[in-house]
Amino acid sequence: MQVECSACKTRYRVNDDSIPAGKSLRLTCKTCKSPILIEGKPPKPEGGPPPKDDPASLKSKITKSINDLPLIPQVVMEIQNQLSQMNVNMQKVAQMIETDPGITSKVLRIANSAYYGASGKTSTIMQACVILGLRGLSEVVILAGSEKVLSGKLSGYGYDAGDLWRHSLAVAYGSKILANTRDPGISSAAHTAGLIHDIGRIILDPYIGERKSQIQDYMEKNQKTFLDAEIEYFGFSHAEVAAEACRAWKFPDFMSKAISYHHDPAGSNGDLLAYILHMADHIALMGGVGYDDDDILNEVQKDAMSFLQLKQSDLSEILLKIIESVNQIGMG
Ligand SMILES: [Fe+2]
Ligand SMILES: [Fe+2]
Incomplete structure (x- = not known):
């Protein structure tokens, strides 16, 4: 900020940050030796609501953070991707599921639920693939992969x-x-x-x-x-x-x-x-x-x-x- 000596009108440039908020600073004019009083910024109010975020910057901050969020396991996304291809290799899909023991046990549990009609019949992923078919398997895999985060x-x-x-x-x-x-x-x-x-x-x-x-x-x-x-x-x-x-x-x-x-x-x-x-x-x-x-x-x-x-x-x-x-x- 700029300050002016009220007596001789000499101007000085002062760094705002050098004066604590709510305080004042007394200087002596180099030209006429008169005192110059400089008021600091008003103190910040205590408490009260935090300022609202700018929507565009908050949204871009959130969007950037999405990639770092392990909400749905990568293996589940890869299996979904495989299952959406025109020519699906079931054996490959079964192997991908089996790389993750947590997902494997959930897939088997859901495949054996009353809804998927395979109660008590499915003990391996390959069996689940055959019994459920592509659509059923795709549903079961996404359920298995999102249960933890959504629960x-x-x-x-x-x-x-x-x-x-x-x-x-x-x-x-x-x-x-x-x-x-x-x-x-x-x-x-x-x-x-x-x-x-x-x-x-x-x-x-x-x-x-x-x-x-x-x-x-x-x-x-x-x-x-x-x-x-x-x-x-x-x-x-x-x-x-x-x-x-x-x-x-x-x-x-x-x-x-x-x-x-x-x-x-x-x-x-x-x-x-x-x-x-x-x-x-x-x-x-x-x-x-x-x-x-x-x-x-x-x-x-x-x-x-x-x-x-x-x-x-x-x-x-x-x-x-x-x-x-x-x-x-x-x-x-
Ligand atoms: Fe909603
Ligand atoms: Fe909703």
């Missing part, structure tokens, strides 16, 4: 261990059921997308935790959901973060697009999978397979029922099937 507690959001996992399973099977009625060709992708649709919440959880009291105040005073709070405080939502993660993990583009619109399918330009995820999410939340008290504030978009050609009476039927599937998997 954890989210302390920022206040979700107990298992809440996100049960909700994710419900949306995975709800999406599969809805896809089977509209386009069975995407049922496997719908299952995977449903399973990871809220994975952005895991990534945002520490950032929510840092602002917990402000966010709770905002939600209580304004009757808002965590989704509203994410947009208010970060400028983007967990849906966009999940889509960024899908891109980083090389999931197909149509899957990341659908996930990014799972709370706003009307903005997706008629994306069937986005509507499916939105509806499956809504059915799960309304059916009590959600997170918290704010589930009741969740709203289904106006055109979603007609877009998916659903009647109100279909929803309770789908919910029953979802609950039955989740129970049959035996992982809820």
